[in-house]
Amino acid sequence: MSALPAYASTGQRIWHYTFRYVICGFILFFLIAPILTIIPLSFNAEDFFTFTPEMLALDPEGYSLKHYQDFFTSGDWQKALKNSFLIAPAATLLSTALGTLAAIGLSQSHVPFRRAIMAILISPMIVPLIISAAGMYFFYSRIGLQGTYWGVVLAHAALGTPFVIITVTATMVGFDRSLTRAAASMGADPVTTFFKVQMPLIIPGVVSGALFAFITSFDEVVVVLFLGSAGQKTLPWQMFTGLREQISPTILAVATIMVAISIVLLTVLELLRRRSERLRGLTPS
Amino acid sequence: MSASTTPVSPNTVSRSDSTPLTQDGQPLKRSLAKALRREKLRALMLISPLLIFIIVSFVLPIGDMLFRSVENNIVRDTLPGTVRALSDWDPTVDELPDESVYAALADDLMLAQEVKIHTRLGSRLNYDQPGISSVFRKSGRAIKRLDNEAAMAALVALEPAWNTPQAWATLRDMKAWPAQFPATAQSYRNWMAWLKSEEGDDVDPTQLVPHGFTYAALVHDLQKMPAAKIESFVTSTNTDAAALFTNLAGNIADLPNDDFKAQFAKIDKGWVQADNWQAIKRLSPSITDSYFLASIDTERTAEGITQKPENERIYLRLFVRTIFLSMVITCSCILLGYPVAYLLANLSVRASNMVLILVLLPFWTSLLVRTSAWKVLLQQQGVINDLLVWARVIDEAGRLVMINNMTGTIIAMTHILLPFMILPLYSVMKTIAPSYMRAAKSMGASDSLAFWRVYFPNTVPGIGAGSILVFILSIGYYITPELVGGTSGVFISNRIAYHISSSLNWGLAAALGSILLLLVLALYWTYDRIVGIDNVKLG
Known part of the structure; x- marks a missing residue:
């Protein structure tokens, strides 16, 4: 399929182009169109959810920034934005710090109960959010964390750690262990070795793990819906109520x-992935 | 002389030639074991902060949910005396409990309404016995007006000392207290709690006599005791106690009661219906399966566990719908994901990276953004309907209803979960060498035969992995069905959320959640067997 051979029959040619441009084109359109549609609609001068005739005629009258102005002046939205930026970084910091340490521990050659530990650490990613939310709601209201800032941060940190573990462990796979031995043989203590040798090499994995953790918290709505009180209303929560x-x-x-x-985060991640592969001496694919 | 036969220093070569030693004189084996142990310990120390964190913030909450699905202390805690008195009552005989149970009920309710927990118990019992909550509400208001002095008056008439705090101090000091006076002891505790709530901490209960309900309980305890037992009180060396019981001894059977049964019947007919009592009796143990029974649309009746009537069965249908819709979504993801993954695997690196961006951008976009996009697109005045009307495919009146029903859920969730199908499929297809297909074709297979006999079987592991992943994610989905599913497109998760935040039936929410969790864990176990837990890849 990669390239149509010169001897391809007409039928094969038709199928090739139909498949590539009609079928796949349609599916990719299905994937991307909803996201692309809402962008021009957000500049609508009217309070409609569809394209007005003025918009279709590309008349500047049909477009305006009033919905953006609304967002930046409305107290509710601004409070939600602020809450999101208060909760997500704290949760990210917590899950990245703990997750990185654990990933380093997990990539040692002899870890007792490795499978069991891994299963527990990954579990927040597997359990459906509604169940995590229910459990956390019941438990956190017992210990007085329900409806508090720290309750939400702890919950989001727990949900973000599996991503940190997975990305950092993936970086550790290509890590050359003789580097730490070399550092140790030259008299560096474990802490120095970690910060001078290991850290610079795994930092791309740590940062992409942190990005995953950040987006997990930043996008999360189910858990905060149950655990938070009005004071912790985040951006997704506000969107959910709005919808x-x-x-x-x-x-x-x-x-x-x-x-x-998302586009910014995706770009950063891709750059990090390339850098990491370069550092580990793998050819970028 | 060869090196092997030269005895070097005793440090490096063993004395008994079987245990090599290290530089510091330790046997090598022990030294290595020590090093290994140290390494294991270090790994565990690095892991432990996160492990503890996850256990406290995540595993314990899940455990709490599982516990809540069977926990049922509320009846026992709110009506302790009644539960105890009911232990003698046989619920299978179609008969009401005796007066002692009603006396205990009056006593328990007196305290319960004072601390305002009787309505909560009513709502709990109402899950299993519809209608009973109003019985409790009504009784809470009426309980203060119950006549309760008959037993007290009769006792004091026979022996005036019973009207003194000393009589109760004597009773509490007796060896037979509380084993021989279980109802009285319970009632006395209730009374002290009631007094504390009513009067605060300033009142000393030992300086007072309890209220009439406690005297009623005492009379019931005495009437249940064998005559010989009471005779032993009278003849005992404890002269204070003997004095209390001497005048009572012959008259116990004739002691009057307040006929609480009749009084309760007057408050609400519900108290003289055996099925209400059967429900209380059934729910008095502290562990219950009633939430799980309710989750699968069954209930425990006099005839044992039975299916609920057809029109009350909601959860099984919801589970079936959740699984069915998840299967439909998984299938649509396979249908749509397979061609894209194939395209990705067969394009040049540069082109496939471009296409991959089109897949990853939705993957990275907030779930709520994608859901709101579908809400905008699918509504009746939305973009798709406008487009169809404009293209004259449908007319103004025939606008399609694509949202707030099953269609909405299927479309939006297929879109949201599609990347989870494409990515594992793509990683499997990348590893299939193009030479397989060429070999098949060189041996005369047609394009489609080569595809179905050679290429497709090689991609089955990818389909399996992607399907399980999409299916697991789908059956636990909450936000999207809630926003675009209306009533016919909602999942079991939406019902769980409803029971947590609206109906406040947490036990049922926990039971439904436990069943869902079990389902997901079983699927996940399968996933682990097929793909492996460590092979989870992101992006």
């Missing part, structure tokens, strides 16, 4: 901003 109750076009402006954030 459920009175859907306002401001949501589309918020959505567009979040798509922009």
Whole structure:
């Protein structure tokens, strides 16, 4: 399929182009179109969720930034934005620090009960969010953490750690153990070895793990919906209520901003992946 | 002289030639074991902070949920005396409990309404016995007006000393307390709690006599005791106790009661219905399976465990719908994901990276952004309907209903989960050498035969991995069905959320959650067997 051979019959040619441009084109369109549609709609001058005739005629009258203005001036949205940026970094810091340590521990050659430990550490990623939310709601209200900032941060940190573990362990796989031995043989203590030798090499994995943890917390809505009180209302929560109750076009402006954030994160991740492969001497694929 | 026969220093060569020694004189074996142990310990120390963190913040909460699905202390804690009195009552005989149970109930409710927990018990019992919560609500209001002085008056008439705090101090000091006076002891505890709630800490209960309910309990305890036992109190060396019981001894059977049974019947007919009592009796143990029974649309009745009537069965249907919709979503993901993965695996590196971005961008975009996009696209005044009307495929009146139903859930969730199918499929297809297909074709297979006999079987592991992943994610989904599913497109998760935040039936939510968790863990176990836990890849 990669390249159509010169001897291909007409039927094969038709199928090749149909498959590539019609079938796959349609599926890729299905994947990307919803996201691309909301971007122009967020500049709608009217409070509609569909393209107005002015917009289709590319009339500047049909476009405006009023929904963005709405987002940046509305108290509710600004509070939600602030909460999101208070919760996500704290959760990221916690899960990255603990997750990196554990990943280093897990990649040692002799770890007792490795499978069992791994299963427990990965479990927050496997258990459906609604079950995690239910359990945490019951348990955190017993110990007085329900409806508090730290309750949400702890919960989000727990949900983010599996991603940190997976990305950091993946970086550790290519790590050359003789480097730490070399450092030790030259008199470096374990802490110095870690910061001078190991850390610079695994940092891309740590950063992409942190990004995953950040996006997990930043996008998370189920757990915060149950665990948080009005004081912890995050951006996704505000969107959720907006979508459920009175859907306002401001949501589309918020959505567009979040798509922009995703694109930035995706780019950073890709750059990190390439850097990591270069550092570990693998050829980029 | 060869080196092997030269005795070197005693440090490096063993004395008994079987145990080599290290530089510091330790046997090598022990030294190595020590080093290994140190390494294991170091690994565990690095892991332990996170392990402890995850156990406290995540595993314990899950355990708490599992525990809540069977926990049932509320009846025992709210009606302790009643539960004890009911232990003699046989629920299978279609008969009401005797007066002592009603007396204990009055006593327990007196305290329960004082600390305002009787309605909570009513709502709990109402899950299993619809209608009983109003019985409790009504009784809570009426309980203060119950006549309860008859037993007290009769006792004091026979022996005036019973009206003194000293009589109760004597009773509490007797060897027979509390074993021989179980109802009285329970009632006395209730009364002290009631007094504390009513009057605060300033009142000393030892300076007072309890209220009438406790005297009623005393009369019931005495009436259940064998006459010889009471005779032994009278003749005992404890003169204070003997004095209390001397005048009572012959008259115990004739002591009156307040007929709480009749009084309760007047408050609410529910108290003279045997099925309400059967429900209380059934739910008095501290562990219950009633939530699990309710989760699978069954209930425990006099005839044992039975299916609920057809129109009340909701959870099994919801489980079936959740599994069915997840299967439909998984199948659509296979159908849509396979061609894209194939394209990705067969394009040049540069082109496939471009296509991969189109797959990863939705993957990285917030779930709520994608859900809101579908909400905008699919609504009746939305983009797709407008487009179809404009293209004259449908007319203005025939706008399609694609949201707030099953269709909405399927479309939106297929879109959201599609990357989870494409990525594992792609990683499997990348490893299939193109020479297989060429070999098949060189031996005369047609394009489709070569595909189905050679290429497709090689991709089955990828389909399996992707399907299980999509299926696991799908059956636990909450947000998207909630927003685009209406009523016909919601999953079991939505019901769990409803029971946590709206109906407050936490036990049922926990039981439904436990069943869902079990389902996911079973699937995950399968996934681990097929793909391996360590092979989870991101992006």
